[in-house]
Amino acid sequence: MGQSSVRGEGARERVPRAREHGWDDSLYEDAGTMGLRVRPGSGDGGGSGDAGSGPGHRRGGPRRRAKKSGKGKVLKWTAATVSLLILGTAGAGYWYYEHLNSNLRSGGRSGGDSGVKKAAPNALGNTPLNILLIGSDSRKDPKNVKLGGGKNLRDQKPLADVQMLLHISADRKNASAVTIPRDTIVTIPKCKDDEGNTYPSTSNRPINETLGRGGPGCTLTTWETLTGVYIDHWMMIDFAGVVAMADEVGGVPVCVETGVHDKPTRQVPGGSGLKLKEGTTEIKGEQALQWLRTRHAWGNDQGRAKAQHMYMNGMFEKLQKQNAWSDTGQLLSLAETATKALQVSDEIASVKGLFDLSMQLKNVKLNRMTTATVPTVESRIDRNKLQLVPSAADKIFRMLREDVAFDKNGDPKDAKPSPSPSAKPGPTAAAPGSIGVTVVNGTGSDTEAPIGGRARSISETLQGKGFTKARSSQGAEPRKDSVVKYPKAEGEQGKADAVSVATALGLPATAVRADAAAEGITVVVGQDWREGAVFKPAKTEAGDLPEGSDVVRADEKHCMPVYSVYRWDGKS
Incomplete structure (x- = not known):
């Protein structure tokens, strides 16, 4: 597909910010609606508490004296002036709000059916929020060709x-x-x-090809299929967008252990052109893009991922220091740039949608922001490609699915499950012998063959517990986590029956899912249950990331090591 399928795509000329149009962004009290609430008496109307001023008059301006005989006319005139001011200012706010919305380009959330469902809410009704961030190398926009080269790539899929x-x-x-x-x-x-x-399914392909096989929605579906994590939204940015966002925040701090110059060499042509002195530098503009695209100087793609994480953490820290989540003027300025720089999934394709999304991060402290790279090794199929380390990848993906923190800095009491709200009495599960159950083997993956006989073994376990109608399926349904699905149309009764099946197998209640496509209660034995008759959940502890994850924490200083060939003395 390429970016051409993302609605509203195309280069857009920069539109001056609202304050350059003569209206004051301080008029908007509630940043949550991005300027839809107006503070009476602001702007040209001045402050209502100033002596010698009133609605419709500038501070310090001449005060209109009303004749007693014309008191009624003056009151009517004043009311009309106030109304015009409020309507005029609100009109400007509405115009600018719509202008920002028109900047956004969007597309469908998902490119296919991964079978992954949203996590069950906690006791307060909240679920984790997962956003897939995508960097595109598209050269369709001339600005991207100017920044990244490759004018011969304009017609190629990104x-x-x-x-x-x-x-x-x-x-x-x-x-x-x-x-x-x-x-x-x-x-x-x-x-x-x-x-x-x-686009048909294809095996043994680099994950970056997903964008050209169905757009960002396909990249999302691939991630869901691979990780078992439900992803709420995607956001995509290109070269020009990176430059614009780095400029908007005034630069992002990064650090190198020695000077670096990512230049062409005899053995390795190309290079990003990045040139930085030893230590910390705030990078912006094209330099920010060079940092994110550098690979040779960092040694490999894993090193590049680590550098990108440093950049992301640096931007997060910068936004916190700028009070970006509470400064309305800063928010509007960021909104102007972000709405042009980003392409997003349809359900967040509005200024309010993006603002609400960003506000989910406002209470995250620096010592609770952690980044990691899934460990990989050289691919057995192609030595120039990589493959995931199964045990390490499974552990990281399980931590995401179970909402286990990547850091150990949380309050211990937060780690304890909150008491569940009082549940309304529901129907009683049917007798085990009357419940039909189909068991499917889902233990296979891209890198591991399915465990033979798992579906038959688990169906026999159920039969031994009284579920005499349990049968194994000859089909396969690879998935990360084990689930018990029941037809959505069967409502609370279907759920009660499915819970009884889950309980018999040791599966948690969170493994029970309503599924509109299910024809009956179905147990899928996932990759997290490759042995044993009763499910035993693997222990996941906060901060216990697998070795080789290249962990970067936002509250710690990290400096990128530089491969010897690309070290720079800071002089030449």
Whole structure:
């Protein structure tokens, strides 16, 4: 597909900000509606508490004296003036709000059906929030050709060379970001783009090709299929967008252990052109893009991912220091740039949608923002590509699914499950012998063969517990987590029956899912249950990331090591 299928795509000329149009962005009290609430008496109307001023008059301006005989006319005139001021200012606010909305380009959330469902809410009704951040190498826009070269690539399908999943915990107290390197070999599922074009499933392909096989929605579906994590939204940015956002925040702090110059060499042509002295530098503009695109000087794609995480953490820190979540003027300025720089999934394609999304991060402290890269090794199929380390990848993905923090800085009491709200009495589960159950083997994956006989073994376990109608399926349904699905149309009774099946197998209640496509109660034995008759959940502890994850924490200073060939003395 390429970016052409993302609605509203195309280069847009910069429109001056609202304050350059002569209206005051301080008029808007509630940043949550991005300027839809007006403070009476602001702008040209002055402050109502100033002596010698009133509605419709500038501070310090001449005071209109009303004749006693004309008191009624003056009151009517004053009321009319106030009304015009409020309507005029609100009109400007509405115009600017609509202008920002018109900047946004969007597309469908998902490119296919991964079978992954949204996590069950916690006791307060909140669920984790997962956003897939995509960096596109598209050259369709001339600005991207100017910044990244490759004018011969204008008509080629773009690659998703940056793919990072941002996870915000259900309690909104911690956040984590996980990268899968661009050359990692995966199975790309069947996808459909926004123009209706269908792309068949394909195996052993680099994950960055997903963008050209159904757009960002296909990249999202691939991630869901691979991780078992439901992803709420995607956001995509290109070269020009990176430059604009870095300029908007006034630069992002990064650090190198030695001077670096990512230049062409005899053995390795190309290079980003990045040139920085040893230590910390605030980078912006093209330099920010060079930092994010550098690979040779960092040694490999894993090093590039780590550098990107440093940049992301640096921007997060900068926004916190700028009070970006509470400064209305700053928010409006960011909104102007962000709405032009980003392409987003349809359900957040509005200024309010983006603002509400950003506000989910406002309470995350620096010591609770952690980034990591999924460990990889050289692919057995192609030594120039990578493959995930199964045990390490499964552990990271399980932490995301179970909303386990990547840091150990949380309050211990937060780790304890909140008491569940009082449940309304529901129907009693039917007798085990009357419940039909189909068991499916889902233990296989891209890198591991399914465990033979798992469906038969679990169906026999159920039969031994009284579920005499349990049968195994010859089919396969690979998935990360084990689930018990029941037909959505069967409502509370179907749920009660499914819970009784889950309980018999040791599966938690969170493994029970309503599914409109289910024809009966179905147990899918996932990759997290490869042995044993009773499910035993793997222990996941906060901060216990697998070795090789290249962890970067936002509250700690990290400096990138530089490969010897690209070290720079800061002089030449």
